[in-house]
Amino acid sequence: MARITFQRLEDHSTLFWGLLGLHALIVALGLGAAYYMEHHGHVVTGMNNAVVWGMPHVFAVFLIVSASGALNVASISSVFNKLAYKPFARLSGILAIALLVGGLIVLVLDLGRPDRLTVAMTTYNFKSIFAWNIYLYIGFIAIVGVYLFTMMDRGVSQTPTATRTVGWLAFGWRLALTTGTGSIFGFLVAREAFDSAIMAPLFIAASFLYGLAFTVLVLFTMCRETRQMLMGEEMIQSFRGLMIVFSFALLYFTAVKHLTSLYASEHHGVEAFILRDGGIYTALFWIGHVLVGNILPIAILAFGSGEARPFSERQAMTIASVLALMGGLAFMYVTIIGGQAYPLNLFPGMETSSSFLDGEVARYAPSLPEVMLGVAGISIAMLVVGIAIKVLPFLPRGESVTA
């Protein structure tokens, strides 16, 4: 293989500026929405005392999970020593940081007291998984930053062991990070929908898929922007294969989670709620997560492209990635909101009711500001990537890949 060279994005099309401007606008709207929520209180959102985490958390957790997955390509290249992935390692690293930053900003802006960020950063309860997560997130950004440095610095990049060592560290850290994110839910004994150790591997499988989908979409956008073939046919085939595998893994862990849960009779109620009787949650689970998020992408990737098929490889990948990400949001919605909507079981076997709406399936209708804030998280990530690739050479040069 020829020497890999990298480039900054130098001439930009109107499309690039248009996209950047659009993201900037969405971010501005999101910040405005956050201010509005902070000013009036969360009463202007759909969140309440039963569904305490709403749309912002759906987006934030989605982005954080995707962030660790976005690092896959870099990990494959340096940890598993696959040279073919190397041209994309830098982009994968910066995308991982960007997605995490986007998710974290949404999380912080949704706090009841975002002005107390310094308290959150300086006062810790070390028993709290949330507090560990703060370390995991900060550590992730730092380690991936160093990792990028070892890849991009002229001097350091000459010593492959440095990149490999940090690459391993980053790989281990990203697994810990997703485990930590999954465990935010997994250790809640009170919430039957989450209380399961399988939440961690489930989230890891999800992260692989969503992270790759983001990577693919950014790469295709950049191909268009640079008018270069950043990815050769072989690479597209590899990505396609990976995506199918990740999607199957996610389906597998989804099945395991619900089957093990069904095995325990005390969880029959919540399983019936998600899988059968939950209305919007049931629909989002089967149609959003299972069908749109996994089965359709697998089908399109496996059978949709090639000679005499409806799509080109690239189109198939693009559509599959978009569908996987849409399914990802549905999956987060079902997991996070559905899990809270199902009432707490204060008296197993009995029915409860009160002025505090005990025993009822909680109502939740997301309001515009909270959706705005959530979407802004994605735009923040894209803005960070857009600026980064303009400032530093994160993108491979087209020729090198086809060489």
Added chain:
Amino acid sequence: MIAKADEANGGCGAGCSCATRASDAGEATATTRTVEGADPVDVGRRWFMKAATAFSTTVIAPGVTLMAFAESDPAIARPADQPVSSKHRFGLLIDLAKCPSGCSDCVTACSTENGWKLNGRPETDAQWIRKLTVTNRKDGSSFSLPMMCQHCADPPCVDVCPTGASFKRADGIVLVDKHICIGCRYCMMACPYKARSFIHEPLEDQKPHAPRGKGCVESCTMCVHRVDAGGTPACVEACAKAGHSAMIFGDLNDPASEIAKRVATYRTTRIRDDLGTDPGVYYQNL
């Protein structure tokens, strides 16, 4: 952009006067927050100390504090400069045979005492205590009980709180420190009893002894301000006043106390004890 003016002064944003009082509160009750298993920590800015100080130094002259409540118990009353003692484990016992389903005097009393009220938005209004109706699916029989923070000895809300704002005092009372609560609501996710409320809207008319704040989480404090003064929680008092005396408050660690004797003598139940939370609220005749 978002910083509050009073926060800049070191205030809690809850409308209490802590900003102007932070230093003397810190001095007077520097060891109030004695968390079980930990050394007494300096916690100059904790809201409830401020409340206690405000109470004893401005509302009532020092030394007269103990007279503030008719039923004050000198064995339990804690002078403001003394640390909370792990000798006590405060708890409640509620005898459901004496708790009529139509009565909600405990709820009204709590609301009056602590300044929370229903605004007709049941989904977002705070409720520190509520009457819960429990119906048996099989035979349709039902009963009701007061439900509030169970002051768990192993409180999941405290375990998960990232900042340590949710904490358990050495005497078993579980509180939220309104100064360091960031409003993440993780404690609400973790509490098995739906005992906590998030403040969704700006508040007014707060009680000086029960500061609250938009964007923070709160729950039953077991009327800690009364307990520290040797009194009993408002709900318990109201229940007795209504002639039911279904609720008793006391020190579960003191074998001579009525609550400890009742727990030792009768079959009592704690809700979702199976989750390992070790609640401090016992129900009799459930």
